[in-house]
Amino acid sequence: MEPYKIKVVEPIAFTTPQERAEALSAAGYNLFNLPATLITIDLLTDSGTSAMSDRQWSGMMLGDESYAGSRNYFNLERTVRRITGYRHVIPTHQGRVAENLLFTTVLKPGDRVPNNIHFDTTRANVEHNLGVAVDCVVDEAYDVVADHPFKGNMDVAKLDRLIAEVGRERIPLVMLTITNNSGGGQPVSLGNARATSGWCHRHGIPLFFDACRFAENAYFCKQRDPECAQLSIEQIANAFFALGDGCTMSAKKDGLVNIGGFIATNDDALATRLSNMLILIEGFTTYGGLAGRDLEAIARGLEEVLDERYLAHRVGQVRRFGERLVAAGVPILLPVGGHAVYLDALRFLPRIPQPQFPAQALACALYLEGGIRGVEIGGLMFGKPNEATGAWTWPELEMVRLAVPRRVYTDAHLDYVADVCSRLLARRDTIHGLKIVSRAEVLPHFTARLAPVDEAG
Ligand code: P71
Numbered sequence: 001m002e003p004y005k006i007k008v009v010e011p012i013a014f015t016t017p018q019e020r021a022e023a024l025s026a027a028g029y030n031l032f033n034l035p036a037t038l039i040t041i042d043l044l045t046d047s048g049t050s051a052m053s054d055r056q057w058s059g060m061m062l063g064d065e066s067y068a069g070s071r072n073y074f075n076l077e078r079t080v081r082r083i084t085g086y087r088h089v090i091p092t093h094q095g096r097v098a099e100n101l102l103f104t105t106v107l108k109p110g111d112r113v114p115n116n117i118h119f120d121t122t123r124a125n126v127e128h129n130l131g132v133a134v135d136c137v138v139d140e141a142y143d144v145v146a147d148h149p150f151k152g153n154m155d156v157a158k159l160d161r162l163i164a165e166v167g168r169e170r171i172p173l174v175m176l177t178i179t180n181n182s183g184g185g186q187p188v189s190l191g192n193a194r195a196t197s198g199w200c201h202r203h204g205i206p207l208f209f210d211a212c213r214f215a216e217n218a219y220f221c222k223q224r225d226p227e228c229a230q231l232s233i234e235q236i237a238n239a240f241f242a243l244g245d246g247c248t249m250s251a252k253k254d255g256l257v258n259i260g261g262f263i264a265t266n267d268d269a270l271a272t273r274l275s276n277m278l279i280l281i282e283g284f285t286t287y288g289g290l291a292g293r294d295l296e297a298i299a300r301g302l303e304e305v306l307d308e309r310y311l312a313h314r315v316g317q318v319r320r321f322g323e324r325l326v327a328a329g330v331p332i333l334l335p336v337g338g339h340a341v342y343l344d345a346l347r348f349l350p351r352i353p354q355p356q357f358p359a360q361a362l363a364c365a366l367y368l369e370g371g372i373r374g375v376e377i378g379g380l381m382f383g384k385p386n387e388a389t390g391a392w393t394w395p396e397l398e399m400v401r402l403a404v405p406r407r408v409y410t411d412a413h414l415d416y417v418a419d420v421c422s423r424l425l426a427r428r429d430t431i432h433g434l435k436i437v438s439r440a441e442v443l444p445h446f447t448a449r450l451a452p453v454d455e456a457g
Helices: 017-026 054-060 071-084 095-106 122-128 154-167 190-202 214-224 233-241 268-281 292-304 308-326 360-372 411-426
Strands: 088-092 112-115 132-135 174-177 207-209 246-250 263-266 338-343 375-377 399-403 434-438 449-452
Touching: 017 233, 054 292, 071 088, 071 233, 071 263, 071 292, 088 095, 088 268, 095 122, 095 207, 095 263, 095 268, 095 449, 112 154, 122 132, 122 434, 154 190, 154 246, 174 190, 174 399, 190 233, 214 233, 214 292, 263 292, 308 338, 360 375, 360 411, 360 434
Parallel strands: 112 132, 112 174, 174 207, 207 246
Antiparallel strands: 088 263, 246 263, 338 399, 375 399, 434 449
């Protein structure tokens, strides 16, 4: 059961099928364009959507809004140092700014940045700085039903191949995303982090963690890896971070807050360069684009997320949700990840070819059927037209992610979602593909507009 009780409630919206059809058409078949007031269950993201605790809300009242040296900054610094062991704690208003600061500081054009799998903003920040984002996850990650306990692991042999191809000077850092979001919220094992760290340090290359879901990753390690069974979540987190040179963090996930992030590192020279850049784009080094009260909420959220009872419920809730879908015959990525269930659109809608965006079509159908909002992680997010030929390359996975916000929905809400998925499966042959009407170059999925293929020709 939930290891907390509910003190504040917010009504959710109920809409008619006709209202949803009109709204979706006006939104250009892109769920990002829908007003949230027309969503019944919002599983677009687990990012920034957490319910804060009474302890966090009361911390907000203790916000010290001094421009420099706010006491809340020092509380955050102390907590981040305790969890990561990194000396320099540089706050940012969210994770992608941490990435932007890091990559603008260390990347040169043509550099390669390996990661298990880059998430969309990480990839985009690498590419925006004229680097090349290289995914080096183990092959099992691309097999949607392979039963592997640590499908987020880095394939160190792929790092070997990359360095043999481009040379050490072309790899300014390696990133390791815990848990691996684009590959299904799958964990990375401590042994794999150790192997990756060993590889990096043998070659003199820094290792950075993309740490937004570090606590969920640690919980999986405790469950699945005998080496971690007797350790606390905090000890597991300590062991991971000790293997790296720093981390970027979107606190909007395991920080249990609605806004915030940071970079932390032990590299003094890098910290100075990052801080100077921070002042240019975010603000002074003790607030980084946030209010003092936000810093306090992050400091307290980071302590709460280490609670094993909380994590057992959190990861268990997502797992139960996945199990209900499996029982209904809905094809999902297995094993179930930490923050979301991923519907496998290629198996759900086998008649829609990848150039007609089956995952986006499925995401739209879920909205029409039940007012549910998920997010496409497939051809719309990661597909790319070749500049010269116009021919598209398609990602290996074509999924709809149903991300579960932290401490927000109960199992009854997720039962409703599972029922809607199962109804949709029964009438899947009535779902049509989509085509693009307009699309931005960078992070196209946020703003693209689409139309059903049968209407638009
Ligand atoms: C997620 C997000 C945020 C998002 C992305 C796309 C659509 C809707 C919402 C953000 C991440 C992430 C990882 C591994 C860095 C960021 C950026 N994820 N690394 O999963 O998952 O953090 O959003 O605070 O800038 O829904 P930021």
